[in-house]
Amino acid sequence: MSPSNQTLSPTSLLDKANLQTIIIIDFGSQYSELIARRIRETQVYSEVLSYRTSPEKLREINPRGIILSGGPSSVYDDLAPKCDPEIWNLGIPVLGVCYGMQLMVKQLGGTVEKVKLGEYGKAELFIEDPTDLLTNVANGSTMWMSHGDSCTNLPEGFSVLAYTKNTPCAAISNPDRKLFGVQFHPEVVHSEGGNALIRNFVYHVCECEPTWTTETFVEESIKDIRAKVGDKRVLLALSGGVDSSTLAFLLHQAIGDQLTCMFIDQGFMRKGEPERLVEIFKNKFHIPVEYVMARDRFLKQVDGVTDPELKRRRIGHEFIQVFEEESKKLGPFDYLAQGTLYPDVIESADTNVDPKTGERVAVKIKSHHNVGGLPKDLRFKLVEPLRKLFKDEVRNVARAIGLPEEIVRRHPFPGPGLAIRIVGEVTAERLNILRDADFIVRDEISQQGMYHDYWQAFAVLLPIRSVGVMGDKRTYAHPIVLRFITSEDGMTADWAKVPYDLLETISNRIVNEVKGVNRVVYDITSKPPGTIEWE
Numbered sequence: 001m002s003p004s005n006q007t008l009s010p011t012s013l014l015d016k017a018n019l020q021t022i023i024i025i026d027f028g029s030q031y032s033e034l035i036a037r038r039i040r041e042t043q044v045y046s047e048v049l050s051y052r053t054s055p056e057k058l059r060e061i062n063p064r065g066i067i068l069s070g071g072p073s074s075v076y077d078d079l080a081p082k083c084d085p086e087i088w089n090l091g092i093p094v095l096g097v098c099y100g101m102q103l104m105v106k107q108l109g110g111t112v113e114k115v116k117l118g119e120y121g122k123a124e125l126f127i128e129d130p131t132d133l134l135t136n137v138a139n140g141s142t143m144w145m146s147h148g149d150s151c152t153n154l155p156e157g158f159s160v161l162a163y164t165k166n167t168p169c170a171a172i173s174n175p176d177r178k179l180f181g182v183q184f185h186p187e188v189v190h191s192e193g194g195n196a197l198i199r200n201f202v203y204h205v206c207e208c209e210p211t212w213t214t215e216t217f218v219e220e221s222i223k224d225i226r227a228k229v230g231d232k233r234v235l236l237a238l239s240g241g242v243d244s245s246t247l248a249f250l251l252h253q254a255i256g257d258q259l260t261c262m263f264i265d266q267g268f269m270r271k272g273e274p275e276r277l278v279e280i281f282k283n284k285f286h287i288p289v290e291y292v293m294a295r296d297r298f299l300k301q302v303d304g305v306t307d308p309e310l311k312r313r314r315i316g317h318e319f320i321q322v323f324e325e326e327s328k329k330l331g332p333f334d335y336l337a338q339g340t341l342y343p344d345v346i347e348s349a350d351t352n353v354d355p356k357t358g359e360r361v362a363v364k365i366k367s368h369h370n371v372g373g374l375p376k377d378l379r380f381k382l383v384e385p386l387r388k389l390f391k392d393e394v395r396n397v398a399r400a401i402g403l404p405e406e407i408v409r410r411h412p413f414p415g416p417g418l419a420i421r422i423v424g425e426v427t428a429e430r431l432n433i434l435r436d437a438d439f440i441v442r443d444e445i446s447q448q449g450m451y452h453d454y455w456q457a458f459a460v461l462l463p464i465r466s467v468g469v470m471g472d473k474r475t476y477a478h479p480i481v482l483r484f485i486t487s488e489d490g491m492t493a494d495w496a497k498v499p500y501d502l503l504e505t506i507s508n509r510i511v512n513e514v515k516g517v518n519r520v521v522y523d524i525t526s527k528p529p530g531t532i533e534w535e
């Protein structure tokens with residue numbers, strides 16, 4: 001069974017008859033989950049389903065509305081993914097986005113063709129009919145486009161709501177049947193008025209009310225966890241980060257002492273962190289934590305390893321190994337709970353649809369240890385109720401269930417820890433160098449009251465060496481890279497425009513205080529094209 005099949009996630013919320021829902025039908029867009037997220041931001045529950053979802057299933061779910069995502073295929077390709085045309089007769093409002101709109105047009109008798117001038121990036125939207133979908137969207141708004149096909153003939157009953165320079169049918173509707181289409185992507189942040197358009201669809205066209213709130217998520221998740229776990233015991237992998245701490249609070253509320261929290265000290269943590277975690281959970285939250293000392297065995301696993309993916313896999317496997325061994329001593333446990341979030345899943349696993357076959361194919365960016373590192377024959381069933389959430393949504397949940405701001409606003413820290421911030425081989429000596437440099441970074445930004453100006457701020461150690469001069473002596477030592485970024489959810493990020501004074505202080509301190517470092521550089525790469533971490 002694949003990990004995703006074993007997961008307890010709030011997907012089962014779909015069987016709750018009174019929950020107002022908007023379903024996203026996925027044709028392989030990179031933005032399908034982003035659409036769901038935009039809907040949830042309007043406080044209406046939303047979930048992504050495959051384009052193969054049957055009309056019967058949709059009738060059963062009875063959503064208030066359906067959104068068809070974009071996708072890499074062209075609707076006139078033989079093997080293009082298609083939904084059952086019965087979808088148009090369900091009487092449920094539908095909004096097609098890009099590929100979704102093209103499919104609507106094609107299946108209802110219009111024409112879609114490859115055009116000479118596609119549009120990629122920003123385009124100005126000229127509005128002809130400012131009612132329904134386009135209420136409160138300003139004429140001349142910038143919308144974000146990404147298409148090489150266009151609708152050249154609309155089906156009967158449809159009219160044009162808006163156009164752009166290259167696209168005569170940029171927004172269309174058939175108000176009688178409540179069918180709408182947009183060629184642009186209202187879900188991406190670069191589309192001005194995109195949120196207004198989504199709200200119009202959710203509130204006016206689909207007549208939803210704002211019923212999906214953080215409080216509902218907490219309530220439903222607790223019910224869900226109780227129903228599925230029953231009287232079985234759960235082992236929670238606790239790192240002290242916001243995700244697993246939130247999960248600990250949630251599970252503690254849901255199942256009390258059926259829960260055992262376990263922190264693994266893999267030796268890649270930051271200075272003082274393991275001690276602080278155990279202390280704060282025990283004494284402040286009264287949630288006991290099993291501390292497992294595993295430094296030597298993790299170091300052995302990465303000995304001589306320079307390939308980043310191999311490093312991640314080894315660490316991921318070792319985590320599970322330790323959980324399995326320890327659970328023999330303390331268990332038995334049926335479930336392993338992890339604070340896996342949506343970005344971990346997207347980046348580690350299959351997210352794209354092969355345009356030829358319509359099947360999902362793997363475009364792995366990197367294996368997050370808690371997803372890609374899982375073995376096929378995992379003995380535990382997974383509990384990952386945060387798996388559909390983005391970081392900022394988790395922070396809202398964390399606040400709602402009473403986690404202190406210190407944890408809620410903590411910078412994310414990857415499970416493989418400092419090991420993936422040491423480019424190349426990890427050794428005890430390099431870990432000490434990086435741990436000291438990292439401490440200085442955190443110390444300075446905290447002292448100067450700037451910790452919360454950044455989404456993450458950390459140091460990376462490079463294996464190369466360069467020449468320097470200190471105390472009239474030649475040095476030949478490693479550089480430290482400073483990586484400071486701003487972001488909303490870790491999916492995209494920008495390098496932070498850090499004040500020179502701060503850079504100067506940090507650089508001086510690192511070179512003066514950390515043995516083995518003679519140079520400090522600043523990373524000015526956004527994500528994409530870079531990733532946040534260096535490995």
Ligand SMILES: Nc1ncnc2c1ncn2[C@@H]1O[C@H](COP(=O)(O)OP(=O)(O)OP(=O)(O)O)[C@@H](O)[C@H]1O
Pocket residue numbers: 236237238239240241242243244245262263264265266337338339340344370410411412413414415416
């Ligand atoms: N040292 C550790 N001991 C036990 N479990 C861990 C450890 N490191 C990571 N995990 C598990 O892996 C999951 C993913 O790690 P990740 O760093 O993404 O989340 P987090 O640590 O909870 O939050 P944050 O992203 O804020 O650091 C954690 O939620 C936790 O379940």
Ligand SMILES: O=c1[nH]c(=O)c2[nH+]cn([C@@H]3O[C@H](COP(=O)(O)O)[C@@H](O)[C@H]3O)c2[nH]1
Pocket residue numbers: 312347366367368369370412413414415416456490491527530531532533534535
């Ligand atoms: O728990 C984790 N296990 C991992 O293996 C892992 N790799 C990256 N990260 C964190 O995820 C966010 C996105 O990072 P990247 O841009 O480097 O992919 C950033 O916040 C990273 O710190 C990880 N977290």
Ligand SMILES: NC(=O)CC[C@H](N)C(=O)O
Pocket residue numbers: 069070071072073074097098099100146147148149150
């Ligand atoms: N982003 C999309 O959905 C693209 C749809 C289609 N492949 C086109 O190029 O027009």
Ligand SMILES: [Mg+2]
Pocket residue numbers: 239241412413414415
């Ligand atoms: Mg972490």
